[in-house]
Amino acid sequence: MSTTAQSSTALIEQEEKFGAHNYHPLDVVLCRGEGAYVWDVEGKRYLDFLAAYSAVNQGHNHPRIVEALTEQAKVLSLTSRAFRNDKFPPLLEKLNKLTGFDKALLMNSGAEAVETAIKAMRKWGYEHKGIAADKAEIIVMDGNFHGRTTTIIGFSTDDTTTAGFGPFAPGFHVAEYGNMDALKALINENTCGILFEPVQGEGGVVMPPKGFLKELRAVCDEHRIIMVCDEIQSGLGRTGRMFAFEHEGVRPDGVTIGKALSGGIYPVSAFLANEDLMKVFTPGTHGSTYGGNPLACAVASAALDVLVEENLIEQSATLGDYMLERVRAIDSPHIKEVRGIGLWAGIELHPSAGGARRFCERLQQEGLLCKETHTHTIRLAPPLVITKEQLDGSLDLLARVLTDAE
CATH class of the missing domain: 3.40.640.10 (Type I PLP-dependent aspartate aminotransferase-like (Major domain))
Incomplete structure (x- = not known):
């Protein structure tokens, strides 16, 4: 992190003070992106599994x-x-x-x-x-x-x-x-x-x-x-x-x-x-x-x-099938249903799981950025440039969080 950069805490406080509260983002302050990765102002690296709601299908800063x-x-x-x-x-x-x-x-x-x-x-x-x-x-x-x-x-x-x-x-x-x-x-x-x-x-x-x-x-x-x-x-x-x-x-x-x-x-x-x-x-x-x-x-x-x-559409089809197969194989009592097509999935949780946001916050701590929607669903939408190795590591983490969380 640059010595002149503000901390995440300071930037979040600044945003809360001077900005309209029309979003409820995760408390991660990003400053750089490349491919499927983004970095926060403290220098921590994350895999992006939202891809700006599919806006960065081609990866960050192609x-x-x-x-x-x-x-x-x-x-x-x-x-x-x-x-x-x-x-x-x-x-x-x-x-x-x-x-x-x-x-x-x-x-x-x-x-x-x-x-x-x-x-x-x-x-x-x-x-x-x-x-x-x-x-x-x-x-x-x-x-x-x-x-x-x-x-x-x-x-x-x-x-x-x-x-x-x-x-x-x-x-x-x-x-x-x-x-x-x-x-x-x-x-x-x-x-x-x-x-x-x-x-x-x-x-x-x-x-x-x-x-x-x-x-x-x-x-x-x-x-x-x-x-x-x-x-x-x-x-x-x-x-x-x-x-x-x-x-x-x-x-x-x-x-x-x-x-x-x-x-x-x-x-x-x-x-x-x-x-x-x-x-x-x-x-x-x-x-x-x-x-x-x-x-x-x-x-x-x-x-x-x-x-x-760069054949990203074909990559979405191939890796998407693989991603869905792996997600559907997660043995977690929290999962009610898995829906998906291509590199796009929605993991709907039972109401008893306590909402999807707490799982997204846990994944953030572990270096994976997802976002909940409609309270009980975790969305997965990585950039289409993601590699199988990156995908495997992310899905291993996802399985662990969904299985271990009480």
């Missing part, structure tokens, strides 16, 4: 992405969309050729990408389905997490997210996740879209029943409904495929991406869609000063190259 950032920052960082820049068009082409969609609309945060998708579905409903003005409805799923804007939290089923922030925007109906009968019951002549996560990450790595996505695609086709997948956490390799919806061989009409699109270096998100849906946007109907800026485009382009050229 040199190719950092180089793209620094080289572009020396030349041009921002033009606004009032003018064109030379990094924007190549990224659009790369995104669409890589993902198979026709058009891309770039924003900054994941929530902005979701807001873009909502606007697209509604406008399509008015212009192409003939829904009466201001009557468009979108079906979402319970247990969802799509962002923190007032529109998005208005259809959350998490009281912590919604309490005290109403009134909320109308036009959303919530179906039970994975329940096709419940979803069909909500469809009417005003239904313009269905927005859902093919894997609910914040919900604890929860997946719908097998075949749900295929049936949903058929329902959307039958009723002329736009199907949009939120793949901000699940996309770009996390589940062992480019997108989680690929596991069922379906194609949505649109998809939101973010987080790993930047490799954890600079905020950038996108809404990808087919031509028929994206053409609802005309000059002045949507925008962002920073959306599609040259710095973000250079970073995103490098992040995509790393994902593909």
Whole structure:
């Protein structure tokens, strides 16, 4: 630790005094990262098993992405969309050729990408389905997490997210996740879209029943409904495929991406869609000063190259199967259920275990950083660059903590 660096205790106290208390982080103060590792201000090394909610799928400070950032920052960082820049068009082409969609609309945060998708579905409903003005409805799923804007939290089923922030925007109906009968019951002549996560990450790595996505695609086709997948956490390799919806061989009409699109270096998100849906946007109907800026485009382009050229998607599939096999083999009375796909798992504990946070705090002490969600679930989401040796050491520790803890 540098002699001029502040201690963790001092920095935590400073944060508590001067910052809003809208998070409850673990008491570890990080100052450096490389690959699957991070270090705190005292110099202790940890394996990162959260990967910034999948934003650093490519690992911390990947040199190719950092180089793209620094080289572009020396030349041009921002033009606004009032003018064109030379990094924007190549990224659009790369995104669409890589993902198979026709058009891309770039924003900054994941929530902005979701807001873009909502606007697209509604406008399509008015212009192409003939829904009466201001009557468009979108079906979402319970247990969802799509962002923190007032529109998005208005259809959350998490009281912590919604309490005290109403009134909320109308036009959303919530179906039970994975329940096709419940979803069909909500469809009417005003239904313009269905927005859902093919894997609910914040919900604890929860997946719908097998075949749900295929049936949903058929329902959307039958009723002329736009199907949009939120793949901000699940996309770009996390589940062992480019997108989680690929596991069922379906194609949505649109998809939101973010987080790993930047490799954890600079905020950038996108809404990808087919031509028929994206053409609802005309000059002045949507925008962002920073959306599609040259710095973000250079970073995103490098992040995509790393994902593909270093075979990180294939690594997620192979090591993910191994990780799930090992986690499911842990013989602990605290474990109620293990859910997972790719390098992504949710370990749901029995309520009698006393909550997941105490296990995460114990793992932190031992050099492994995980984060609880919804009180009783430990999430595992290491960077996709993690090695089998690093994974084995982490899983040995996890097994020991879950087995030994009283």
